[in-house]
Amino acid sequence: MDLSIVIPLYNEDESLPELYSWIERVMTENNFSYEVIFVDDGSTDRSWQVIKELREKSPNVKAIKFRRNYGKSPALHCAFEMVQGDVIITMDADLQDSPEEIPALYNMIVNEKYDLVSGWKKKRYDPITKTLPTKLFNATARKVSGINLHDFNCGLKAYRIDVVKNIEVYNDMHRYIPYLAKIAGFNRIGEKVVHHQSRKYGSSKFGISRFFNGYLDLLTLWFLSAFGRKPMHFFGLMGSFMFFIGLISVIWVGASKMYAMSHGMPYALVTDSPYFYISLTTMILGTQLFLAGFIGELISRNSAGRNDYKIESQIL
Numbered sequence: 001m002d003l004s005i006v007i008p009l010y011n012e013d014e015s016l017p018e019l020y021s022w023i024e025r026v027m028t029e030n031n032f033s034y035e036v037i038f039v040d041d042g043s044t045d046r047s048w049q050v051i052k053e054l055r056e057k058s059p060n061v062k063a064i065k066f067r068r069n070y071g072k073s074p075a076l077h078c079a080f081e082m083v084q085g086d087v088i089i090t091m092d093a094d095l096q097d098s099p100e101e102i103p104a105l106y107n108m109i110v111n112e113k114y115d116l117v118s119g120w121k122k123k124r125y126d127p128i129t130k131t132l133p134t135k136l137f138n139a140t141a142r143k144v145s146g147i148n149l150h151d152f153n154c155g156l157k158a159y160r161i162d163v164v165k166n167i168e169v170y171n172d173m174h175r176y177i178p179y180l181a182k183i184a185g186f187n188r189i190g191e192k193v194v195h196h197q198s199r200k201y202g203s204s205k206f207g208i209s210r211f212f213n214g215y216l217d218l219l220t221l222w223f224l225s226a227f228g229r230k231p232m233h234f235f236g237l238m239g240s241f242m243f244f245i246g247l248i249s250v251i252w253v254g255a256s257k258m259y260a261m262s263h264g265m266p267y268a269l270v271t272d273s274p275y276f277y278i279s280l281t282t283m284i285l286g287t288q289l290f291l292a293g294f295i296g297e298l299i300s301r302n303s304a305g306r307n308d309y310k311i312e313s314q315i316l
């Protein structure tokens with residue numbers, strides 16, 4: 001099979017018939033063998049009924065229905081487990097992503113040998129309250145991940161099947177699939193300018209909170225990629241540094257008093273100095289950080305996935 005097209009959706013019953021008709025036409029024109037996997041993320045409208053009607057008309061339609069709304073990442077995770085195409089396309093169900101982009105994305109994966117190609121909605125039909133935070137978010141993601149993409153969160157992406165079978169999309173990590181792919185060892189990551197259309201039906205299902213959550217997820221992913229298997233390298237280093245600074249400070253406070261005593265100079269009790277308590281607190285925090293790293297190391301060494309390494313090929 002050439003293509004698996006994955007479409008997560010939540011309350012998009014109005015757009016589904018038009019979207020599938022558009023996809024079907026593009027697939028026929030390019031002579032692709034394909035499947036379209038709809039993932040109904042707990043819709044409360046007629047979305048599931050519409051999907052069943054589409055299935056009656058076409059055997060290329062497949063679908064998953066969640067009992068409740070879990071989010072986009074779980075939807076992609078479940079769909080990626082069942083895809084069969086050589087190239088996987090993800091796109092949104094709101095008709096803002098154009099199926100006309102699929103042949104070019106397919107070509108970049110198959111002929112230009114990219115592992116992943118992300119769409120870039122260079123010209124967006126969104127209000128400034130959405131576009132400005134998006135630009136700030138993408139700038140931060142580029143800096144942290146080291147991947148030069150302009151639009152990490154674009155729903156229109158193409159992947160080699162090896163990529164989706166070797167990454168785990170969880171929580172709200174769908175925003176960082178290119179980063180997840182890089183961590184898994186897939187470095188041929190590109191982007192393509194894609195056409196962005198204004199929403200035709202309904203309204204956006206995402207609020208401003210996704211930008212704040214996105215930054216927290218990015219920090220989590222950075223930490224896990226850098227120190228997930230070796231937490232002691234982070235907590236141990238920070239803890240040792242803080243303990244050392246605190247120890248030097250305590251010695252300095254004590255030495256200052258002894259110097260004043262030996263030279264007949266006025267002096268105060270060590271416990272009267274605020275620096276003593278700051279130093280003591282620093283030593284305690286350093287010890288706690290070190291112990292956190294030690295406990296994290298124990299957990300990491302006993303984790304079921306501690307030796308889960310991605311092997312590209314074998315000769316036996």
